Amino acid sequence: MEVGIFGNAGAGKSTLFRALAGPGEGVTQGKGAGVCAIKVPDDRVDRLAEIFRPKKVTHITVAFHDIDAGEPDPLSTQAVAALKNVEVLVLVLRGFSDDYHPAPPGGLDPAKEFRALASAMVLSDYLVAQKRVERMTKEAKRDAEWTALNKAIEAFEKELPLRDLDLAGEEERAVSGFRFLTRLPALLVLNVGEEAMEGDPFPELARAAEEAKVPLVRLCAKVEEEIAQLSPAEQAEFLKELGTGQSARDRLVRGAFDAMRYISFLTVGEDEVRAWNVRRGSTAVAAAGRIHSDLEKGFIRAEVIASEDFLRCGSMAKAKTEGKLRLEGKEYVVKDGDIVHVRFNV
Ligand SMILES: Nc1nc2c(ncn2[C@@H]2O[C@H](COP(=O)(O)OP(=O)(O)OP(=O)(O)O)[C@@H](O)[C@H]2O)c(=O)[nH]1
Ligand SMILES: [Mg+2]
Known part of the structure; x- marks a missing residue:
């Protein structure tokens, strides 16, 4: 990251x-x-490391x-x-500001500074989008990229950053390739x-x-x-x-x-206690793939428990008797702080 x-x-x-x-x-x-x-x-x-005392x-x-x-x-x-x-x-x-770094003329104004930077970034993106669209227009291309870029230009003309624009699917993919500053x-x-x-x-x-x-x-x-x-x-x-x-x-x-709209999930054991990042909304099978591609390919089920529940119980055995350890399938949406153990078969 x-x-x-x-x-x-x-x-x-x-x-x-x-x-x-x-x-x-x-x-x-x-x-x-x-x-x-x-x-x-x-x-x-x-806190999990204190319980498992892992090597790493x-x-x-x-x-x-x-x-x-x-x-x-x-x-x-x-x-x-x-x-x-x-x-x-x-x-x-x-x-x-201090003696060595006097305030600029007009005084310190971070809000103005922010607006100026934001608008410079909009302009920088605008020029990139504009150039590309002109070229596509000449070549008579009218695909998802063309549509998305025109939506982007419309936003830029209103001084809006791309991060505020709802784009999905093909349009989102077309725009992401440009790595626009205001999309970040x-x-x-x-x-x-x-x-x-x-x-x-x-x-x-x-x-x-x-x-x-x-x-x-x-x-x-x-x-x-x-x-x-x-x-x-x-x-x-x-x-x-x-x-x-x-x-x-x-x-x-x-x-x-x-x-970055990431959440963390955790894996635990005697070897390692580890936090992993996945995008908010990721499924259990995607989280498994974050750990290893084999876990994604051979995914059977995930054993999941919220770390808060586990930390309260103090052990997996106790968590199991309290019914806090769940078995989840591929489509389960991973939550921040979930402890995940993937059962897989390759
Ligand atoms: N009094 C005070 N001085 C600061 C503060 N932060 C930075 N400075 C001073 O401001 C000067 C510029 O800071 P830098 O961190 O070098 O600024 P920069 O954004 O990296 O600048 P460039 O790399 O030249 O673009 C240095 O002399 C810092 O010591 C602060 O919080 N208070
Ligand atoms: Mg510097």
Whole structure:
């Protein structure tokens, strides 16, 4: 799962990226080149691991990319190319100013910044769609792609992103090939100054986010970067002092995961306790295929129990006597937090 951290020059993208990456290894850094893999926090995995004491515990990971803004235009060819490979956009908006980073003329206005970025993305997509449609019109092509692109153009002309457009089947497939920027789920990050971590200095942005139906996370990238340098014990202590149970890092990772419309299901055993991601609405047989293609091909049934039920019971034996362990068929729609054991035959 690839997430692109994107926004105007100086908004705090790299600071946020370092806050996410922490001091750990495995991180490539440098201007615009950073990528780091982060665990999606999931206390069900941790609690199940305490019960099973497996050899291995595997969380879902999300890869964050620090996308270079390519001043002065954040949508440089290079940035747009980098964004073609991501599944979610994290848009960082500037909400801080200090002696070294004075506010731009007209003052800080993250809501305006968001609208400008959103409309630049609409324009970028519009040009792509327009070019393709012109060509198809010349060639007298009138297929699903043509219809879908015209619907897209209609949306762009109203300044609407493609994520708001209902497309299905062939039209959806035709459009997905273009990797339009406005089709990507987005998450807004308001990067506020150290002094503004409490309260809401920019209520206008909250309104704009709500209107656009995009989640908004408020944080101070600089403070988060400092937190990320601490040991896990010190981090917990610090978060307690701040009065927030969860670091902004965790909120952001979780938010990006949810924005992709993924849910997690779990597999348990003495070897491994593991979380897997599947799209919301996936069936049991699709979930089986996520684990291994053999499990999909030879799928017989899935034994399913909600992790909450299992954690309350404490063991499979108890869960069985309480009737919480169910046998489900291929078409069962997997729910977030289901513990799944696939019976298969190849
Ligand atoms: N006071 C304060 N300064 C910050 C904060 N976040 C970032 N900065 C500073 O703002 C400057 C720009 O931050 P970067 O993280 O490099 O911004 P960027 O978006 O990566 O910028 P480009 O890569 O140049 O597009 C740095 O000097 C940061 O230290 C913050 O929350 N508070
Ligand atoms: Mg940077």
